[in-house]
Amino acid sequence: MSGVSSINDALRVEHVTLELGGRAILNDASFTVQTGEFIGVLGPNGAGKTTLMRALLGLLPLTGGSIRVNGEAVVRGNPSIGYMPQIRSGLAGRRVRGRDFVAMAADGHHWGLPHASAAIRADVDRVLDLVDAHALAARPLSELSGGERQRLLLAQCLLGNPKVLLLDEPLISLDPRHQTGVVDLVRRVQRELNITVLFSAHELNPLLNSLDRVLYLGNGRAALGTVDEVITKPVLSQLYGSPIDVMRVNGRIFVMSGDVEIEKLDHAHEEGDDGHEHEHEHDHGHDHGHGHKAKGKHTHNV
Numbered sequence: 001m002s003g004v005s006s007i008n009d010a011l012r013v014e015h016v017t018l019e020l021g022g023r024a025i026l027n028d029a030s031f032t033v034q035t036g037e038f039i040g041v042l043g044p045n046g047a048g049k050t051t052l053m054r055a056l057l058g059l060l061p062l063t064g065g066s067i068r069v070n071g072e073a074v075v076r077g078n079p080s081i082g083y084m085p086q087i088r089s090g091l092a093g094r095r096v097r098g099r100d101f102v103a104m105a106a107d108g109h110h111w112g113l114p115h116a117s118a119a120i121r122a123d124v125d126r127v128l129d130l131v132d133a134h135a136l137a138a139r140p141l142s143e144l145s146g147g148e149r150q151r152l153l154l155a156q157c158l159l160g161n162p163k164v165l166l167l168d169e170p171l172i173s174l175d176p177r178h179q180t181g182v183v184d185l186v187r188r189v190q191r192e193l194n195i196t197v198l199f200s201a202h203e204l205n206p207l208l209n210s211l212d213r214v215l216y217l218g219n220g221r222a223a224l225g226t227v228d229e230v231i232t233k234p235v236l237s238q239l240y241g242s243p244i245d246v247m248r249v250n251g252r253i254f255v256m257s258g259d260v261e262i263e264k265l266d267h268a269h270e271e272g273d274d275g276h277e278h279e280h281e282h283d284h285g286h287d288h289g290h291g292h293k294a295k296g297k298h299t300h301n302v
């Protein structure tokens, strides 16, 4: 939130306006994320979490303002960003072995052709190590649990040694135990590599022990700060555009609108809604990421 630029800025978002279908999803938003921060990205369904990540990837033009990623202008296919898109359906049915699945996301382009395959093998080994997934490497995806598949998806994002990870709702459809496992794993890897993580989620509580700061989106605005700074009645009421209460119970935080817990409300909404996430020309016979892949080479997967 400081006005001074620093070499430690992983993301610098200044007066950014993002529009979709003629509507401002973000309106003159400014915030700065430091290198090595774990940022929980929260906000009601449709607040623009996915849209913001797509803008950081250069997949969506800015209507106004500027974004720097590690001090550089946004570019498509930025090798310093690892991206886990929100759409990940269809993985559970796949017979492909864990290792091959991770390797599919490797892009030989980073290494130059002659040595590509050896370099890719080494990098696949490195990322499998990082997420402790060697035991999963020989097993088909279809035999893995949701949490185990998530570990391999994280491995994919780590290929090529990115400095920033954009993880879009990695906890969706995981049970609470696996959710904790995924958050802990991301936190451990993030610290080990001193990389920056943007981790979007519906619910704050699974992230509470791991995040450094929260980026809360709503009503076209963005609030970045510590949990104590952002998860407050005045800040959230402004972001939701309606009166919000914040309750703390046994180390957990509940964001309430009237007597309804707002995150549960969102979630219920999403489950019945096949909505805009399939806006891209998406091939449902395959896994996630195709729509993105067609536009940039970020998405890992086939």
Ligand SMILES: Nc1ncnc2c1ncn2[C@@H]1O[C@H](COP(=O)(O)OP(=O)(O)O)[C@@H](O)[C@H]1O
Binding pocket: 020, 021, 025, 043, 044, 045, 046, 047, 048, 049, 050, 051, 052, 276, 279
């Ligand atoms: N291609 C599109 N055209 C118009 N509106 C869109 C498009 N894609 C998403 N939206 C809208 O943009 C808003 C932000 O969406 P999104 O970034 O997916 O929110 P979140 O990830 O926070 O749930 C939503 O209101 C959504 O309906």
Ligand SMILES: [Mg+2]
Binding pocket: 049, 050, 051, 086, 168, 169
């Ligand atoms: Mg989203």
